[in-house]
Amino acid sequence: xxxxxxxxxxxxxxxxxxxxxxxxxxxxxxxxxxxxxxxxxxxxxxxxxxxxxxxxxxxxxxxxxxxxxxxxxxxxxxxxxxxxxxxxxxxxxxxxxxxxxxxxxxxxxxxxxxxxxxxxxxxxxxxxxxxxxxxxxxxxxxxxxxxxxxxxxxxxxxxxxxxxxxxxxxxxxxxxxxxxxxxxxxxxxxxxxxxxxxxxxxxxxxxxxxxxxxxxxxxxxxxxxxxxxxxxxxxxxxxxxxxxxxxxxxxxxxx
Amino acid sequence: xxxxxxxxxxxxxxxxxxxxxxxxxxxxxxxxxxxxxxxxxxxxxxxxxxxxxxxxxxxxxxxxxxxxxxxxxxxxxxxxxxxxxxxxxxxxxxxxxxxxxxxxxxxxxxxxxxxxxxxxxxxxxxxxxxxxxxxxxxxxxxxxxxxxxxxxxxxxxxxxxxxxxxxxxxxxxxxxxxxxxxxxxxxxxxxxxxxxxxxxxxxxxxxxxxxxxxxxxxxxxxxxxxxxxxxxxxxxxxxxxxxxxxxxxxxxxxxxxxxxxxxxxxxxxxxxxxxxxxxxxxxxxxxxxxxxxxxxxxxxxxxxxxxxxxxxxxxxxxxxxxxxxxxxxxxxxxxxxxxxxxxxxxxxxxxxxxxxxxxxxxxxxxxxxxxxxxxxxxxxxxxxxxxxxxxxxxxxxxxxxxxxxxxxxxxxxxxxxxxxxxxxxxxxxxxxxxxxxxx
Numbered sequence: 001x002x003x004x005x006x007x008x009x010x011x012x013x014x015x016x017x018x019x020x021x022x023x024x025x026x027x028x029x030x031x032x033x034x035x036x037x038x039x040x041x042x043x044x045x046x047x048x049x050x051x052x053x054x055x056x057x058x059x060x061x062x063x064x065x066x067x068x069x070x071x072x073x074x075x076x077x078x079x080x081x082x083x084x085x086x087x088x089x090x091x092x093x094x095x096x097x098x099x100x101x102x103x104x105x106x107x108x109x110x111x112x113x114x115x116x117x118x119x120x121x122x123x124x125x126x127x128x129x130x131x132x133x134x135x136x137x138x139x140x141x142x143x144x145x146x147x148x149x150x151x152x153x154x155x156x157x158x159x160x161x162x163x164x165x166x167x168x169x170x171x172x173x174x175x176x177x178x179x180x181x182x183x184x185x186x187x188x189x190x191x192x193x194x195x196x197x198x199x200x201x202x203x204x205x206x207x208x209x210x211x212x213x214x215x216x217x218x219x220x221x222x223x224x225x226x227x228x229x230x231x232x233x234x235x236x237x238x239x240x241x242x243x244x245x246x247x248x249x250x251x252x253x254x255x
Numbered sequence: 256x257x258x259x260x261x262x263x264x265x266x267x268x269x270x271x272x273x274x275x276x277x278x279x280x281x282x283x284x285x286x287x288x289x290x291x292x293x294x295x296x297x298x299x300x301x302x303x304x305x306x307x308x309x310x311x312x313x314x315x316x317x318x319x320x321x322x323x324x325x326x327x328x329x330x331x332x333x334x335x336x337x338x339x340x341x342x343x344x345x346x347x348x349x350x351x352x353x354x355x356x357x358x359x360x361x362x363x364x365x366x367x368x369x370x371x372x373x374x375x376x377x378x379x380x381x382x383x384x385x386x387x388x389x390x391x392x393x394x395x396x397x398x399x400x401x402x403x404x405x406x407x408x409x410x411x412x413x414x415x416x417x418x419x420x421x422x423x424x425x426x427x428x429x430x431x432x433x434x435x436x437x438x439x440x441x442x443x444x445x446x447x448x449x450x451x452x453x454x455x456x457x458x459x460x461x462x463x464x465x466x467x468x469x470x471x472x473x474x475x476x477x478x479x480x481x482x483x484x485x486x487x488x489x490x491x492x493x494x495x496x497x498x499x500x501x502x503x504x505x506x507x508x509x510x511x512x513x514x515x516x517x518x519x520x521x522x523x524x525x526x527x528x529x530x531x532x533x534x535x536x537x538x539x540x541x542x543x544x545x546x547x548x549x550x551x552x553x554x555x556x557x558x559x560x561x562x563x564x565x566x567x568x569x570x571x572x573x574x575x576x577x578x579x580x581x582x583x584x585x586x587x588x589x590x591x592x593x594x595x596x597x598x599x600x601x602x603x604x605x606x607x608x609x610x611x612x613x614x615x616x617x618x619x620x621x622x623x624x625x626x627x628x629x630x631x632x633x634x635x636x637x638x639x640x641x642x643x644x645x646x647x648x649x650x651x652x653x654x655x656x657x658x659x660x661x662x663x664x665x666x667x668x669x670x671x672x673x674x675x676x677x678x679x680x681x682x683x684x685x686x687x688x689x690x691x692x693x694x
Contacts (some may be wrong), residue, residue, distance in 0.1 A: 010481035013446075013475060015258055016404055016609075016612075017411075017606075017608040017609065018607075018610060018611030018612050019611075019633065020611050020612060021610075021611030021638060024611065024638045025638065028638055056439050060475065061412035061413060061414060062412065063412070063414055063475040063476035064475040065477075066439075066476075067475055083329075100686065119463040129605070129606075130605070135686065143604070143606075144606045144608065146606055194399075194632075195606060196608055197608050197611055200611070200634050200635070200638055201631070201634070230634070230637055230638070233630050233633040233634040233637050234630075234634055235630075235647070236453070236629070236630030236633070237628075237631040238630075239629070240627065240630055240648065244602070244627075
């Protein structure tokens with residue numbers, strides 16, 4: 001098994017919500033499985049690693065999104081090809097918006113996106129803040145949402161999760177009751193507005209991403225060894241959040 | 256500076272009913288044990304002109320203290336320095352920094368005819384309400400401490416917080432004081448201000464030697480992420496533990512800080528700039544030093560309380576944090592890893608994603624992790640490679656565990672706590688006063 005190459009893009013500009021935690025969760029669990037990894041922090045004008053396995057991008061304000069926009073646009077072909085080839089990508093918050101087809105701000109301005117995800121994003125006056133729980137193909141995902149954006153998916157099949165508590169990023173077709181969705185997945189690329197950070201809180205999700213990355217290298221590691229503490233603390237955190245949101249009539253934060 | 260103080264507006268009998276109603280409401284809410292905002296709300300409704308009238312009576316005017324971190328400590332510092340110069344200071348109780356809280360505090364000190372007897376008011380004010388409150392209170396001085404990544408769930412984007420402070424600063428009548436080492440604040444448009452701008456800061460080489468600088472937010476919008484160079488009117492020139500030297504204008508002031516940390520040094524430079532500008536020729540370096548000497552630490556900011564109710568026994572040092580920058584600055588200020596430590600966070604801090612932005616290298620290990628979010632905190636510490644003794648979400652039980660440990664050699668434990676658990680922790684240790692005026 002060769003080394004897994006991880007990159008965190010724009011850690012200074014898009015990294016204000018503990019986004020380094022998503023990288024650490026991947027690193028810690030790769031290390032526990034005995035898989036060597038190397039992480040590169042890539043800023044504006046710097047090169048992504050040649051043989052990239054996992055790309056993580058985080059969240060930041062609109063001004064930071066504008067600040068990285070030209071640099072990101074110049075990387076469009078590379079990133080689209082990476083995702084088309086089954087590369088693993090996690091984009092949260094502002095970066096997820098920049099990987100959509102475009103973001104419309106409250107002023108009516110549209111910032112063009114890379115189109116990795118077939119969706120458009122509109123910034124909204126109303127902000128969605130609070131814990132969120134999501135049912136997905138790999139089980140319940142938990143996080144903290146804190147954003148003012150509404151996604152519209154071109155293909156509902158790209159919606160990866162159904163919201164069971166919280167507000168979510170997009171609408172899903174439902175029956176009588178409106179159904180909300182969170183997490184968009186195309187290939188092995190995932191976009192979300194769920195923070196926490198997302199990966200430390202969700203061992204099954206980080207195992208899924210690592211499995212996909214390692215499978216591309218033709219390997220199938222055991223991701224259950226050496227992670228007792230990580231899994232126990234994550235389970236404790238998830239249980240506490242679940243009790244809060246489902247047990248005691250906890251509502252989203254009132255501002 | 257006397258000449259720049261706003262003219263006193265007339266107090267009088269017309270305020271008797273509104274003030275009385277507010278005072279009675281205050282007694283009632285206190286007996287009930289509830290919050291202190293309602294009396295202020297009631298009085299503001301009954302007599303909208305009372306607030307400007309009260310504010311207009313301070314001969315040295317009103318000082319606003321704004322900032323992402325350090326408002327309470329700096330308000331405390333300014334108050335003590337001014338008191339050491341013989342001034343009678345009115346100030347709002349710790350944390351009562353929203354408009355209704357400020358009104359309630361003024362109300363408590365006002366006579367029935369709407370008179371208040373103090374030379375100056377020093378008020379910590381929430382950034383979100385600063386401009387509105389400035390329109391009512393016409394502050395002489397507005398101090399902006401820093402813009403740091405804080406409460407994103409409330410402020411959305413850090414630059415908005417900067418704009419709130421800069422917008423409020425336009426309303427200062429006599430002086431604007433801002434942080435020269437803050438990327439957003441250093442770029443203040445001096446010409447847009449009504450009052451002259453004074454800068455405070457920490458000498459460049461001292462900031463450079465600090466592991467994480469001053470933890471102020473990078474400027475993501477102007478194209479220059481760093482600061483714009485400015486000459487500091489008040490500058491920290493040397494730091495040795497709690498002892499620092501600050502040059503204020505032509506004066507050199509020796510300061511003993513209430514607690515270790517470069518953030519406290521910056522706060523002291525800010526406080527001295529405000530005091531010097533407020534007092535003018537009356538400012539004395541010796542009096543300023545005395546002011547710091549008699550300053551007790553604010554709640555939970557380096558405050559020391561007995562662990563087992565024995566005054567001479569083992570002590571707990573409270574280190575309060577509310578976001579990544581304040582926790583980082585406190586960790587950077589540690590004098591070696593604590594012998595015995597507790598760390599606590601609860602739902603009073605809604606989103607804790609930022610825990611992963613903190614470097615915990617200074618900590619090595621934590622004995623007990625507690626609070627409603629104990630497991631989220633433990634998860635972040637585990638990812639950061641910090642050794643964890645035990646996770647116990649119940650603060651009462653966690654305190655019992657801390658009391659059961661063998662005494663430390665230094666006779667001191669260190670508890671890192673968010674605001675809510677600082678209050679709860681103090682109460683469990685027998686220091687219950689939740690709302691005490693800053694005296």
